[in-house]
Amino acid sequence: MKKLTHKQKQEAIREKALEILENSPQGIRYSKLVNKIYEEYPEIKLKLIQWEIWNLDKKIKDVIKPERGLYILRKFYENLKEEKIFEEETKIREETIYQKFADYLVQELEGCTKTIPLGGSVFRDRWGTPDVLGIYKISKPSIIEPLPEIISAEIKIDTNQPIIAFGQACSYKLFSHKVYLVLPETISQVDLSRLESLCLRFGIGLILFNVNQVLKEDIGLDKAFRIITRAIKQEPDYFYVNEYLKRLDRNILEKLII
DSSP: OOOOOHHHHHHHHHHHHHHHHHTOTTOEEHHHHHHHHHHHOTTSOHHHHHHHHTTHHHHOTTEEEEETTEEEEHHHHHHHHHSOOOGGGGGSOTHHHHHHHHHHHHHTSOOOSEEEEOOTTTTOSTTOOOSEEEEEOOOSOOSSOOOOEEEEEEEOOOTTOHHHHHHHHHHGGGTOSEEEEEEETTSOHHHHHHHHHHHHHHTOEEEEEOHHHHHOTTSOHHHHEEEEEOOOOOOOOHHHHHHHHTTSOHHHHHHHHO
16 A cells, blocks of 8 residues: 555545445444454554544444444435344244243353243233243252242344333333343344343343254254343342232243242
8 A cells, every 4th residue: 555645544444434334234333343444454553543433424424323333324224224124033933942042041041940931921911921931049958048030031033123022021020030132133233232231221131142053953052142231130029920920820830930
């Protein structure tokens, strides 16, 4: 690369940024964008690239920043708000994920001692039923024996329902000590950023899954699921704990508690 003036360097950075954004329909993070440009132009000082990319949306009208640190071309963002993003997950039913995630809670996260897939309308009210319900209980005699913890999970394969999924997960906090929201990793970066921030504020665990990996029997569960935020334990309302547990079939309840 021939020696460029300061202005030429600025123009080169912005042109390369636009080129990268053209190939990133889901958007790209600030640090990743900076690194990609620096790989192309190692002769340009990193600080100059960082300065040019910072608030890029204020310098180039076709670029917007819908979330902190996320850049995307305006035309792609408009499409994200309207189009259906289903890909492979539309070919399977949510129920096929339930058992795999139930196993993941026990075997990988070790956050439950027993789990059962639920879903449907087991609780028979409009606030919804968790797709997976689990119990964490210390079975061995201990000096201090804590009360059992209830863990709930809301699983969605439709990436166009992040608000509905988050709302359902929030409602489970009425009767659960920990709640997980489980979504496909194909969710847009815009929605993922917002959900991550909300889950951190509300103490909800956010986990992404790879549809193709989940469906493979010879792939470990740690490869199929990825933690974004961990669930934080909070005390539920015990009125609702008892109210909802009474609605469970006796056989299901015994599988969890005994």
